[in-house]
Amino acid sequence: MKVTVHRKAHFNAAHRLYRKDWPFEKNEEVFGKCNNPQYHGHNYELIASVTGEIDQETGFVMDVKILKDLIKSEVEDAFDHKNLNEQVPEFENLNPTAENIAVVIWNKLKPKLKEDHQLEITLYETPRNFVTYKGE
Ligand SMILES: Nc1nc2c(c(=O)[nH]1)N=C([C@H](O)[C@H](O)COP(=O)(O)OP(=O)(O)OP(=O)(O)O)CN2
Numbered sequence: 001m002k003v004t005v006h007r008k009a010h011f012n013a014a015h016r017l018y019r020k021d022w023p024f025e026k027n028e029e030v031f032g033k034c035n036n037p038q039y040h041g042h043n044y045e046l047i048a049s050v051t052g053e054i055d056q057e058t059g060f061v062m063d064v065k066i067l068k069d070l071i072k073s074e075v076e077d078a079f080d081h082k083n084l085n086e087q088v089p090e091f092e093n094l095n096p097t098a099e100n101i102a103v104v105i106w107n108k109l110k111p112k113l114k115e116d117h118q119l120e121i122t123l124y125e126t127p128r129n130f131v132t133y134k135g136e
């Protein structure tokens with residue numbers, strides 16, 4: 001019997017959507033206002049969902065306090081109040097779209113979980129735009 005534990009978190013970050021190897025005009029055509037060199041920010045809302053068997057002794061799939069601390073050390077400390085393009089090494093050559101941010105978060109958290117735990121990341125970039133990634 002598998003159960004999923006969810007933990008919500010948030011971080012604020014600035015970004016610009018563009019490719020360094022494209023001319024400004026092409027970035028403008030593809031990414032529009034998100035290509036503004038002045039950057040813009042989002043209040044990202046994150047949901048990390050861990051699925052696994054309930055431990056019969058503790059009754060936990062995973063202690064949520066441990067998940068909370070992992071999200072803080074791996075995501076919030078790294079991304080909160082940062083310029084993703086300029087200050088977060090993972091995005092030096094990776095466009096910080098919601099899709100790519102979700103994959104980066106999954107890659108940071110998954111190795112910290114038990115091997116038989118599945119992880120799904122839900123990332124809201126705005127209240128109406130969100131992505132999900134579960135490592136497939
Ligand atoms: N597939 C993606 N498309 C877009 C992404 C993304 O990460 N993945 N990101 C952006 C922009 O960064 C930004 O999120 C879009 O802002 P905006 O269009 O203003 O979003 P809103 O939800 O505020 O827009 P409403 O029209 O008010 O719903 C663009 N595309």
Ligand SMILES: [Zn+2]
Nearest residue numbers: 015034040042
């Ligand atoms: Zn944006």
